[in-house]
Amino acid sequence: MPDAETPTPTALITGASRGLGAAIARELAPTHHLLLGARTAEALSGIAAELPGNTPWPVQLTDYEALARACAPIERLDVLVHNAGVADLGTIAESSVQQWRNTLEANIIAVSELTRLLLPALRAAGGHVVLINSGAGLRVNPGWGVYAASKFALRAFGDALRLEEPELRVTSIHPGRTDTDMQRDIVAGEGREYRPGEFLTASTVARTVRTAIETPRDAHPTEIVLRPIARDTE
Numbered sequence: 001m002p003d004a005e006t007p008t009p010t011a012l013i014t015g016a017s018r019g020l021g022a023a024i025a026r027e028l029a030p031t032h033h034l035l036l037g038a039r040t041a042e043a044l045s046g047i048a049a050e051l052p053g054n055t056p057w058p059v060q061l062t063d064y065e066a067l068a069r070a071c072a073p074i075e076r077l078d079v080l081v082h083n084a085g086v087a088d089l090g091t092i093a094e095s096s097v098q099q100w101r102n103t104l105e106a107n108i109i110a111v112s113e114l115t116r117l118l119l120p121a122l123r124a125a126g127g128h129v130v131l132i133n134s135g136a137g138l139r140v141n142p143g144w145g146v147y148a149a150s151k152f153a154l155r156a157f158g159d160a161l162r163l164e165e166p167e168l169r170v171t172s173i174h175p176g177r178t179d180t181d182m183q184r185d186i187v188a189g190e191g192r193e194y195r196p197g198e199f200l201t202a203s204t205v206a207r208t209v210r211t212a213i214e215t216p217r218d219a220h221p222t223e224i225v226l227r228p229i230a231r232d233t234e
């Protein structure tokens with residue numbers, strides 16, 4: 001908890017409207033002032049009401065003019081959690097140029113541009129960049145090529161940023177399958193029954209974000225990998 005003398009640190013979380021991003025917002029709310037990202041103010045109304053006193057930050061991350069406008073007022077940023085992402089699965093044979101473009105745009109190009117715009121604010125705070133990656137950023141399964149390519153790129157981005165900005169900390173978190181809307185869509189696409197107990201909980205992944213940012217400053221948590229332990233497959 002911040003003491004009375006230390007100003008409350010600020011954290012920007014993209015994709016905070018639901019799923020992992022909302023869980024990360026709930027986890028950080030007791031200790032941080034939050035900028036809550038999602039595409040629209042409407043999408044953010046639930047989490048903003050749940051976590052009053054924080055700031056909704058609605059912006060389409062792939063609209064780079066809007067993104068620059070939204071970033072302009074941010075002068076100091078302690079934590080930037082890149083959580084927003086899309087998963088559009090299918091084999092290479094079934095893939096389309098549009099699918100590649102949409103996936104790479106959301107999962108890596110927008111991440112890079114948002115980071116670039118916020119570098120002065122992050123440098124001012126000696127900030128921490130957290131990249132919500134995936135098991136698919138470490139290994140590829142059939143049908144996951146497009147998504148995995150975007151997450152491998154995200155890992156390379158994090159590795160480069162860590163070397164280029166030594167005053168910042170950059171952590172890639174690689175969760176396995178996690179119980180969210182995205183996972184429900186993936187399981188529906190696989191034609192399987194959805195059993196939440198097979199997956200990580202979003203709150204566990206969120207706790208790991210806190211662990212990363214609270215790691216004492218003599219250490220740089222570079223990569224954290226989480227895999228689910230099946231709890232309840234009934």
Ligand SMILES: NC(=O)c1ccc[n+]([C@@H]2O[C@H](COP(=O)([O-])OP(=O)(O)OC[C@H]3O[C@@H](n4cnc5c(N)ncnc54)[C@H](OP(=O)(O)O)[C@@H]3O)[C@@H](O)[C@H]2O)c1
Nearest residue numbers: 015017019020038039043061084085134177178180181182
């Ligand atoms: N679920 C899993 O099994 C799993 C496992 C490993 C890693 N991950 C990663 O974890 C992250 C979050 O996943 P999730 O499961 O919580 O996903 P989700 O339930 O589909 O939520 C995605 C979030 O991203 C936001 N978003 C997507 N595209 C955006 C854009 N162009 N501009 C602004 N916001 C955008 C959405 O905002 P709106 O509400 O406005 O649509 C939403 O808040 C992703 O990076 C995903 O790849 C997920």
